[in-house]
Amino acid sequence: MTAKAATSKSIQRSPCVVSNVLEIIGDRWTLLLVRDLLFFNKHEYKEFLASPENIATNILADRLKKLLNEGLVGEIIHPENKSRKLYYLTSKGKDLMPILLEMVKWGAAYLPETKEMKLIFERVKNDPELLKTQVLDSLEQWEKQMLKANGTA
């Protein structure tokens, strides 16, 4: 195992919220998975692997485990294929969206423009609230299809 699962219940090394939040999402990969789940409708292992950042399989497995442990993400087996799994954001995970959107805003202001994210750039700048509801609606849509039997998320 690459790393032990860090639950929020484990001993905090700091009394500061920021520090404790960073213990969960403060690394190069975790928020990228949240991004994929939130904005790019990705739900499967292989889809995360296909992201442009090229996450290694061991890191991906490790981060998914942590996200599950933290309760940011849930999983089910694919209804049509037992050998596949579907990952989805819980409300705790979805609530990271404001953080991501602020990062997008900051990036839009200070980073060299990237074509691929121009779409979200514009939507964040024009009407962030609209974007949020659109994103959440889209996820709800998916959940209705895939999770209808469950009371999760």
Next chain:
Amino acid sequence: MTAKAATSKSIQRSPCVVSNVLEIIGDRWTLLLVRDLLFFNKHEYKEFLASPENIATNILADRLKKLLNEGLVGEIIHPENKSRKLYYLTSKGKDLMPILLEMVKWGAAYLPETKEMKLIFERVKNDPELLKTQVLDSLEQWEKQMLKANGTA
């Protein structure tokens, strides 16, 4: 040297803003320094060392170097003591505040309550805009005293 300075000009491994932002602030330490500079009026090396997270001296030196390289932070020698340095946030660095505040909000919602941050908790929840202007005013105050000769920040 612990790590090479990663400028935003270096080759991006992804076209995604989130990814590129995380290359700058996506680690356990960088945002804690920004937090100290922004909310706790810390400006000196030894003050960062005194934070409850206990950053190691080599990591601190490395992160300060990176923050300077990225243009998030500026430095001057202490006007009254040549052997001390003063670090301060540029506007690029200050503009990370919304990200930090969203982290505080998320932490307030999902993390076990911590006494030490209750103050900022309340201020974020009650009136985020007021908090922002208060924080920025406080920094400006400091800058007027310390940086009066310079046109920086």
Next chain:
DNA sequence: GCACTTGCTTGCAAAATGCAAGTGCTTGCT
């Protein structure tokens, strides 16, 4: 001159990461 502070650097052990190659389960095809 001398002890002390300050902002680092250095050396080394431990941990996290990245890469390539498995492993075991399921599935589709014949």
Next chain:
DNA sequence: AGCAAGCACTTGCATTTTGCAAGCAAGTGC
């Protein structure tokens, strides 16, 4: 039923990053 292929991982190992303790030069206070 048999077999190749897909899928979600795991494993081993080299490289990189962290963490800790110790040092060190430049300045300051006496």
